[in-house]
Amino acid sequence: MHQALMTDLYELTMLAGYLREGMHQQPAAFDLYFREAPYHGSYAVFAGLQPALEYLSNLAFTDADLRYLAGLGLFSREFLDFLKEFRFHGRVTAPREGEVVFPGEPLLSVEGTLAEAQFVETTLLNIINFQTLVATKAARLTLAARGGQVIEFGLRRAQGPDGGLSVARAAAVGGVRSTSNVLAGRRFDLPVKGTHAHSWVMAFPDELSAFRAYAECFPDSSVLLVDTYDTLTSGLPNSLTVARELRAAGHELLGIRLDSGDLAYLSREARRMFDDAGFADVRIVASNELDEHVIDSIRNEGGRIDIYGVGTRLATCAGPGGGALGGVYKLVEYAGQPRMKVTSDPAKSTLPGCKRVLRVIDDNNHFVMDVLDLREGTGEAFSPGQVAYDPANSQRHKAIPLNCSIVDCRAVVMEQGRILHPAPSLEAMADYCADQLQRMPDGSLRLVNPHIYKVGISERLLKLKEQLTTHLE
Amino acid sequence: MHQALMTDLYELTMLAGYLREGMHQQPAAFDLYFREAPYHGSYAVFAGLQPALEYLSNLAFTDADLRYLAGLGLFSREFLDFLKEFRFHGRVTAPREGEVVFPGEPLLSVEGTLAEAQFVETTLLNIINFQTLVATKAARLTLAARGGQVIEFGLRRAQGPDGGLSVARAAAVGGVRSTSNVLAGRRFDLPVKGTHAHSWVMAFPDELSAFRAYAECFPDSSVLLVDTYDTLTSGLPNSLTVARELRAAGHELLGIRLDSGDLAYLSREARRMFDDAGFADVRIVASNELDEHVIDSIRNEGGRIDIYGVGTRLATCAGPGGGALGGVYKLVEYAGQPRMKVTSDPAKSTLPGCKRVLRVIDDNNHFVMDVLDLREGTGEAFSPGQVAYDPANSQRHKAIPLNCSIVDCRAVVMEQGRILHPAPSLEAMADYCADQLQRMPDGSLRLVNPHIYKVGISERLLKLKEQLTTHLE
Known part of the structure; x- marks a missing residue:
C-alpha cells in the first residue's frame, strides 16, 4: 500500500546529497x-500510527523502483546501490491513536540516521495528516450527535479507493464506528450499514411496491428512504404501511432515512407518526450534507434523529479550518546537537531538541495543560511546582500546582525499525479517544470559539531556544 | 486497485433485492x-474515465469477498452464487478526458442490466467525482499562471497514497503536467520535479555550505530553497554565490525556491538580483499555500515567478465551492421506459431518458451553449434552427442560429463490458483540455463571478419531462 517511491522527489535528491557528503549515517x-x-x-x-509504522517496517526499494530511478538520469550508481540496501532502522516515539493532541506538540518523533529519518517525511505526513484530520472531524461529529450514532457514508466523495479506506479507518478512531464502505468493513472489522438509493424506488411502478419489495428481502434490517417523491405525503405513510405489514408477518421495520428538506422538522413529524402508531423502535436516519454544525442545530431544535449518515463533509474534512492538516516534519537534532529554524515568520520557527510531551492532570483527573520539555539535557526535568512558559512570549508563564500529576503522553513505539507492540483494535482506540475527550477542560470541546488549551514549554527548553536564537542572530 | 467490495453496502442490498424480485436482468x-x-x-x-473503465472491465468478486459477505448474515446463498458470476457487460457513453463539461449534463451514461448498471454507482462516483474536481482545479491554476508552469506538490496533504496518485493523474489532465510524487511519475509517465527541504539547510553548519553541497551533487538541476533563515539577506545572496561558482565550473544553477513571505515582492527582487548578475535563466519557483487566486494576484502585482508548486490546495481541491464535486448517479430509464425523480426540492429532480449532449459551435469555432436532447424517441433530433429551453424555466428559450454547427460531446467508449479504444496519453488529454478551454465564451473562464455557460434542453426532452411530471403529480 505505501510503496517506497510514494514520496516527493526531493527526499531522494537530499538522500543522494547526504550520501555524497558522508552525512547520511549521522544521527x-x-x-x-x-x-x-x-x-x-x-x-x-x-490517528494513523499503525499504518505509519507498517510503512516504516516494510520500507524497501524494489528492483523495478531502482530501474525507474536510474532512468531519471539524476542519480549515481553509488546512490542506487545504497538505496538497494536502504531500510528504516530508527526509533519512533508517538502518542496512542485516539490521543487528544494540540498545536506545536510533536506527534511522531523520528530518530535514526539522517538518511532514514529524512527520507520518510513525505509518507509519514501523508498518513498522519489525513488520518488525524479525519479522526478529529469524527470526534466533532460524535460530540455534536450527543449519543446519537454517526455512520461514515463518504466513499463516493473520497480521494479514490484508498482515500475511502483511510476515511473509514480514521473516522472509527474518532468515534464514527460504522461505515457504508464494504471493503473498509472487511479490512478493519467495522460494522457496515446501508439503506437503499432513490433509484430503487424509481425502478418500481410506485413507492409502496418498492418499500414492500425491500422489506421482503430484508425483513429485519430494512431502512427505507422516504424522500423520492414527497417525505410527508408519500414516503412516511408508505413506510408506516410497510412497518405494519412487517409486524403482521412477525418482523419489525428497522428504520427510515430522511435525505432532503428540513431534517429537524421532518424528524419530529416522523417520530410522532411512528410513535403514535406504536412503532417507537423504528430508527430515524438522516443524511444530506451533514456536518457537526448541522447536527448540532438539528439537536438544538428538538430534531429526533437517531443515526446521522455523514458523507461528503467527513470524507473531505470540510469546513472552516478544515480540508487539510498542515502537519510539518522538522529537523530538531543533528549529530548530537539541537537544531532550530529561525525564519522571518516567527510562526514557522521550530523548537529544538528531542522532547517529552507532558500532560498536567488535576486531582479530578482532568487535563490542565500540556508542557513540552527536553528529553535530556542540563537542568531539572519538568515536574509540578515548576513554571511553564508560553512559547510565543516567555513573559507569560504559569506555575504548575503541586497537587497536579504529570504524565508523558508518548512512548517509544518502534525501536531499530521494529514495531514494539501490536496495534490495539479500532474499538479500543475509539474508547480511548472518548475517554480523553471527556477529560478536556470546560469549553475546549465547543464547536465554535472554544477555550484554547495551553501548551507551554519548560524552563530548560526555553533556555535552549533562547541560546540558539542568539547564536543564529 | 478498485476492488468489487469497495462500494457502499446499499449497492449490494439493492442487488439482492432486484435478484429476488426478478428485476435484475431488466435493461x-x-x-x-x-x-x-x-x-x-x-x-x-x-477526468477519470480510464480508471473508471478499467474498474468496470475487471469487476469481479473474489472467493474471499464472498466469504466476507456470507459472514455478514444479510445475504442468501442464491445471491452469493449470483455474485460469483457477476461481471459488468454493459455500455458506457462518455466525453473524452479533458473535455469541458457543465452542470446537469450526463458525463458517464451507463446502460446494462439493472443489476450491473446500479451496482457500479459508488465506485464510478468515487473515481469521477474526485478526478474531475482535481482536473478542474488544475485547469484553473494553469489558466491563472498564464504560461507559467505549475507543478503538483500535494502528496503530503492527499488522502493516503492512492489519493496522491489520483491527484497527480487528474492534475495532469487539467494542465498541471509535472509532479513531485515519484510513484506518480513512474505510474503515469509524468516528469518528476523537486528542490530540497529546510532540513537540508539546517543539517549543515551554514546555508552557503548547504547550497554548495547540493549544487555539487546536482550541478545541472539544483533549485535552492532560500528562506530557511532570511530570503533577502541570506538565501538570495548565498544562492547567487553558488550560481557564480557553478558557472565557473561549467554548469548553471537551475533555480531558486521562495517558500514564505511576500512572493510578488520577493520574486521581483530575486529576478532583479539574478538578472543584474547575468543569470537571466535562473528560474524562480514559488510555493506556500498557493492557489489560483494567489497566483493571479502575484501576476497582477508584477511578480516574476516562473514555476508555481501547488500542494495542499490542489490535493484538497480547496476553496469556496471546492472540497467535493457533488456528482450523482440517477436512473433515467428502466425496462425501456424513461424514469424521473420528482421531489419537493426542484434542484434534485432528474431529467428522464437516454440523452445526447450536444455542443453548439459558432463559425469562429467557439462554444455557444450545450443542449441535452433525447438519443431516440418521437420528434425531430435537435439541429440548428430549433429552439433550446432552459430546463428550470421553459418560458426562457433560444433559437439556435443556422450558421452554428452541432457536435455530440460524447461517444460510446465501452460496449458489452469491453473498452473500445486505448486511452490517449495524459499529455494528449491535457492538450485537448487546453484547446477546449480556449474555445469557451468570453468571461466564462473568469476565476470569480464567471459568465454562466448555458445548457438547454431540446423540445422533445422538455415534452417528455412535462409528460412524466404530470403523470407523477
Missing part, C-alpha cells in the same frame, strides 16, 4: 507536528 | 452528473 531527530488545530477547534485526535 | 440506464460547477466557476474538466 538525526525530526518532529512531526501541526501549527493550528483543524476546524478552528482547540485540539486534534491523533 | 436500465443511469446518468452520472453534477449539479453545480466546482469553485463557483462555470465549468468542470472531465
